[in-house]
Amino acid sequence: xxxxxxxxxxxxxxxxxxxxxxxxxxxxxxxxxxxxxxxxxxxxxxxxxxxxxxxxxxxxxxxxxxxxxxxxxxxxxxxxxxxxxxxxxxxxxxxxxxxxxxxxxxxxxxxxxxxxxxxxxxxxxxxxxxxxxxxxxxxxxxxxxxxxxxxxxx
Numbered sequence: 001x002x003x004x005x006x007x008x009x010x011x012x013x014x015x016x017x018x019x020x021x022x023x024x025x026x027x028x029x030x031x032x033x034x035x036x037x038x039x040x041x042x043x044x045x046x047x048x049x050x051x052x053x054x055x056x057x058x059x060x061x062x063x064x065x066x067x068x069x070x071x072x073x074x075x076x077x078x079x080x081x082x083x084x085x086x087x088x089x090x091x092x093x094x095x096x097x098x099x100x101x102x103x104x105x106x107x108x109x110x111x112x113x114x115x116x117x118x119x120x121x122x123x124x125x126x127x128x129x130x131x132x133x134x135x136x137x138x139x140x141x142x143x144x145x146x147x148x149x150x151x152x153x154x
Contacts, residue, residue, distance in 0.1 A: 005020050005024075005106075007020075014111055017048075018048075018052060021048065021049050021052035021053065021124075022052050022053070025059060025114045025117070025118070026059035026060070026061075026110045026111075026113055026114040027049060027058060027059065027060050027061075027105055027110075028060075028061045028062075028063060028107075028110055028116075029042045029045060029046060029061070029062050029063065030042075030059065030065050031062075031064060031065065031067050031075065031080075032064075032075075033062065033064045033065065033067060033069065033072075033073050033074065033075045033080075033094065034066055034069055034072040034074050034075075035074060035075075036074050036075055039079070039087065040066070041077055042062065042083065043083070044062075044083045046060075046087055047137070056088065057088040057089055057099075058117075059113035059116070060089075060090045060091070060093045060110050060113070061092075061093065061104055061106055061110045061113065061118045061145050062079065062080065062083060062084040062087060062091070062092050062095070062107075063092075063093050063094070063095050063102075064080040064092075064094040064095070065094075065095050065096065065097060066097075067094040067095060067097075067099075067101060067102075068096035068098055068099040068101065069096075070107060076098060078092060079148045080092055080094065081115070083104050091109045091110075091113060093105060093109065095099055095108055099122045124129065
């Protein structure tokens with residue numbers, strides 16, 4: 001099970017953001033392909049994230065949203081891929097929440113990255129099959145025996 005916090009980049013969540021950065025296991029950074037300043041925001045948030053986690057890498061999916069607005073594109077797909085490469089072991093996708101393009105794939109990818117970070121052998125065990133459902137560990141929590149994963153959409 002994923003516990004998701006969507007701050008939508010809003011400043012009123014900045015105090016909570018630090019707490020969620022420290023406790024979150026995986027993160028989705030979303031920028032608009034129509035707004036280059038949102039890419040700069042992702043870079044800033046990524047730096048804050050690494051400081052909060054005291055780590056060089058965290059399970060992360062970088063998403064260029066609004067890919068249905070190709071005629072308004074201001075950030076190329078290559079620019080998004082380059083930013084993801086700078087972030088390290090980061091999955092990159094373009095999506096459209098409005099047209100429901102790659103929305104499910106974002107969360108499947110994040111769950112796989114979290115699982116890989118928690119168990120480096122997990123990807124090998126699964127054979128990295130496309131469309132394979134991520135496994136969840138067992139715990140004694142009240143989530144029906146499934147381990148609860150925390151992720152944040154920043």
